[in-house]
Amino acid sequence: MHSRHAVETLESRQLLASVSGIVWNDADKSHTLDESESPQGNAVVFIDANRNGRLDTGERRAATGNDGSYTINNLAAGTYDVTAIAPRGQGQTTPGYTGAVQHHFNIGLSYLSSLTAAQTRAFETAARRWEAIIVGDLPDVQTDAGLVDDVLIDVSVFDIDGPSGTLAQGDATSKRQTTFLPSRGLITFDQADIDDLADDGKLIETITHEMAHVLGFGTIWEDKGLLSGVGTSSPRFTGTRATAAYKTLFNVNATGIPVESDGGEGTDLSHWRESTFTVEQMTGFTEDAGVIEPISLVTIQQFADLGYTVNLAAADSFNPKTRAASRWKPSDAGVGVFTRRVSLTTNEDQDAVDFGHRVNKAPSITRLSTSSNSVLRGESIVLTATVSDPNRDEILGVTFYRESNGKSGLQTGSDSFIGTRVTPRRGLFKMTTGTADLAPGTTTYYATTTDEFLAADQERTTAEVVSRPTRPNPLIVTPQGSTMTLLQWKDRSTNETAFRIEVSTQSSFAGSAVFRRLNVAANVRSATIIGLRAGITYFYRIRAFNDIGGSAWTTSGGVVQSV
Numbered sequence: 176m177h178s179r180h181a182v183e184t185l186e187s188r189q190l191l192a193s194v195s196g197i198v199w200n201d202a203d204k205s206h207t208l209d210e211s212e213s214p215q216g217n218a219v220v221f222i223d224a225n226r227n228g229r230l231d232t233g234e235r236r237a238a239t240g241n242d243g244s245y246t247i248n249n250l251a252a253g254t255y256d257v258t259a260i261a262p263r264g265q266g267q268t269t270p271g272y273t274g275a276v277q278h279h280f281n282i283g284l285s286y287l288s289s290l291t292a293a294q295t296r297a298f299e300t301a302a303r304r305w306e307a308i309i310v311g312d313l314p315d316v317q318t319d320a321g322l323v324d325d326v327l328i329d330v331s332v333f334d335i336d337g338p339s340g341t342l343a344q345g346d347a348t349s350k351r352q353t354t355f356l357p358s359r360g361l362i363t364f365d366q367a368d369i370d371d372l373a374d375d376g377k378l379i380e381t382i383t384h385e386m387a388h389v390l391g392f393g394t395i396w397e398d399k400g401l402l403s404g405v406g407t408s409s410p411r412f413t414g415t416r417a418t419a420a421y422k423t424l425f426n427v428n429a430t431g432i433p434v435e436s437d438g439g440e441g442t443d444l445s446h447w448r449e450s451t452f453t454v455e456q457m458t459g460f461t462e463d464a465g466v467i468e469p470i471s472l473v474t475i476q477q478f479a480d481l482g483y484t485v486n487l488a489a490a491d492s493f494n495p496k497t498r499a500a501s502r503w504k505p506s507d508a509g510v511g512v513f514t515r516r517v518s519l520t521t522n523e524d525q526d527a528v529d530f531g532h533r534v535n536k537a538p539s540i541t542r543l544s545t546s547s548n549s550v551l552r553g554e555s556i557v558l559t560a561t562v563s564d565p566n567r568d569e570i571l572g573v574t575f576y577r578e579s580n581g582k583s584g585l586q587t588g589s590d591s592f593i594g595t596r597v598t599p600r601r602g603l604f605k606m607t608t609g610t611a612d613l614a615p616g617t618t619t620y621y622a623t624t625t626d627e628f629l630a631a632d633q634e635r636t637t638a639e640v641v642s643r644p645t646r647p648n649p650l651i652v653t654p655q656g657s658t659m660t661l662l663q664w665k666d667r668s669t670n671e672t673a674f675r676i677e678v679s680t681q682s683s684f685a686g687s688a689v690f691r692r693l694n695v696a697a698n699v700r701s702a703t704i705i706g707l708r709a710g711i712t713y714f715y716r717i718r719a720f721n722d723i724g725g726s727a728w729t730t731s732g733g734v735v736q737s738v
Contacts, residue, residue: 190522194257195246196220198239201268201531208529214243220530222247223256223514229488230260254518259530269531270515280309280483281325282386288332293373293572293597298330300571301382305390308475310514311484316358318349327359328389335365342368342461344441345385347394354482355398360389375464376574376595383470384456391481392457392474393445399481402444403431410434410444414480420473425451425495432473435459447473454498456491465576465592469493469500537630538564540573543622549639551723553611556638558593560604560622568626572597573604578619585621585633593620613640615670644668644719646726654737657709663701664717664729671697671719671726678704679714682733709738 198218199208208214221236223229230236237245247257282302286295313325320327329348335341343364347357362385364372372378388394396402396412404410411431412418421432433448438459446459456468469491479485492501515528539562546557560573575593576585596604604622618640623633645668653661662676674695681688690713695702697719707713716730 191249191251192519192521192523192525193246193248193250194255194517194519194528195244195524195526196257196528196530197243198245198259198530198532199243201533204268204533206269206531208531214241215239215532216241216243218243218245218530219260220245220247221258221260222250223258230258250519252519252521252523254516256514257517257528258514259532265532265535268533269529280306280311280313282306283323283327285320285327285329287329290330290332291598294369294378296569296571296597297373297378298382300379301386302328304383304470305386308470308486308489309390309478309483310486310516312516313351313356316349316351318359320359323358326357326390328386329359329361330364331361332364332366332369334367335363337365338367338371341365341441342372343381343385345388347389347391350395350398355391355395356482357389357391357395362386362389373597374594376592377461377464380456380468381461384461384468387457387474388445390478390483392477395481396445401480402434404434405444408436410436412477412480414477416476416479417473420471420476424471424473424493432477451495453495454500455493455495463592464594465590467491467500467502469502533566535568535626535630536565537632538562538568538570538624538626539632540622540624540634543620543634543636545620545636545638547638549641549722550610552613552615552640552642553609555607555609558606558608558620558622558636560624560634561602562599562604562624564626566626570599571625573606573622573624575606575608576621576623577608578621585623585635590621610640615640615642641670641721641723643724644671644721644726646729647674647717647719648729650715650717650729650731652715652731652734654734655703657737658705658707660704660707660713660715660734660736661701662704662715662717666698666700666719668719668726670721672721673697674699674702674717674719675725676702676704676715676717678707679716680711682714682730684714684716707736709736711736 197214199212199214202212216239218239219236221230221234224234235247237247239245282305284298315322315324345362347360349359350357372381401412401414403413412434413431418431422429433451435443435446435448437443442459447455447457449458449460452458454462454466454468456470457474462468471493472490475485475487475490517525517528519525540560541563542561544559550556558575562570564570572595574595577591577593579591580586580589593608594606596606617637619635619637621633621635625631647664647666651663655661676693677684677689678691679689712733712735714733716728718728719726
């Protein structure tokens with residue numbers, strides 16, 4: 176007799192993990208939860224499965240309790256982007272800027288030359304922009320400067336070729352052996368141009384451009400085998416992700432992306448083609464002051480093709496047909512998206528995945544004024560912005576514009592850019608602008624300001640641009656008997672407030688010789704002078720005037736009064 180054994184088939188089992196933490200209001204921006212600071216309840220924390228910076232349908236989520244804590248359970252072993260959403264008006268303090276991760280991509284800066292505080296802030300702003308785009312940590316690399324995480328950029332300023340030539344240069348000076356991704360680079364600015372770039376509001380864009388080259392844009396394309404057509408008139412970048420983005424953005428069916436083949440050393444084979452990408456950040460030619468140079472999705476996907484982990488949601492808005500563009504900022508989605516990257520092993524409960532932020536009120540331009548309510552055309556006018564920030568954040572600067580396209584409100588890139596001031600004097604930001612190219616009439620000026628969390632404000636003011644009235648000519652003198660004369664003239668001006676007439680017994684119109692002075696209303700073309708004496712020779716002159724000043728005089732020769 177044989178016994179029969181039942182065989183049970185067991186399902187494969189996987190031990191699951193969890194992630195937990197706290198969300199709090201980091202009122203003092205210390206990056207740590209202090210006793211005096213309060214947790215935030217009902218904040219949303221989620222697993223950003225597709226790493227697009229948004230909460231999508233199907234993504235795991237949890238809401239914090241009254242004590243600010245959350246837990247997301249039943250996670251398999253792996254790497255996750257744990258993401259917190261803060262309401263509109265919040266500024267992020269921990270783990271960093273929007274798009275940053277706990278072990279996020281880090282750009283270190285080493286200043287080999289003496290820079291102003293404003294110039295240093297410009298480099299740091301550009302670095303934060305790329306840290307919001309490239310979000311994946313790279314292995315640390317030992318260099319002659321020590322251990323580098325993830326790239327170290329040396330910054331220098333010296334004489335390159337004088338004003339308006341080569342503005343700046345950027346390149347990788349050390350690359351990782353297997354991936355060719357840079358670990359160190361150098362950005363050099365021409366000392367003859369750096370101040371002008373700041374005055375034109377182009378310094379941050381220029382730094383951002385050169386920083387992209389240090390990170391590999393155009394400088395490791397051939398190393399990665401991603402450049403075709405070298406030596407021809409139509410070189411192309413062949414990365415698959417960037418090509419797909421190019422085809423979608425430009426609505427074309429193409430193999431590869433057009434690369435610049437003109438411009439000489441330092442420009443060709445390392446930039447997008449100017450004739451195709453026009454104002455995009457990574458063409459080889461800078462745009463005029465006031466024109467936004469966007470970082471398109473094509474450029475971001477180019478970095479994905481190089482081997483970086485990127486945040487696609489950080490692209491600027493760009494329409495290649497109209498050249499219209501607007502800058503990306505964390506508040507675009509109406510929320511702050513704060514990410515920490517967490518790697519979990521089997522049956523691991525990882526806590527202290529915390530998020531800090533605080534209420535951030537936008538800076539305020541409390542007053543924008545002009546040096547004069549009316550200014551003579553051709554003279555300068557001084558714009559003065561008084562800025563305050565209730566949170567006492569760092570004001571990144573004030574940018575001044577003039578209304579130019581006839582549309583109400585400020586349209587960046589189509590209204591006339593005047594300049595940017597990043598350093599205040601006695602708390603005030605001032606900018607001088609000319610009026611020679613303006614027609615007489617009311618002109619509207621705007622000022623915009625941004626704080627370190629990219630909250631913004633704008634204000635407007637107006638000034639009346641006027642011109643001196645035109646000289647009334649000719650002057651016709653006709654005696655009307657022995658004691659009266661009729662003066663007639665042509666009104667050639669549209670902006671006089673009155674005409675001034677002088678009658679003198681000398682052609683020099685010396686003060687003691689002036690017999691009569693009188694004003695005549697605007698738009699009048701004649702006047703009768705009475706009380707003259709027979710047989711006396713009189714000289715007459717007339718000019719138009721307004722609040723700004725008078726025209727040239729129209730004079731007559733000596734006219735003898737009838738006897």
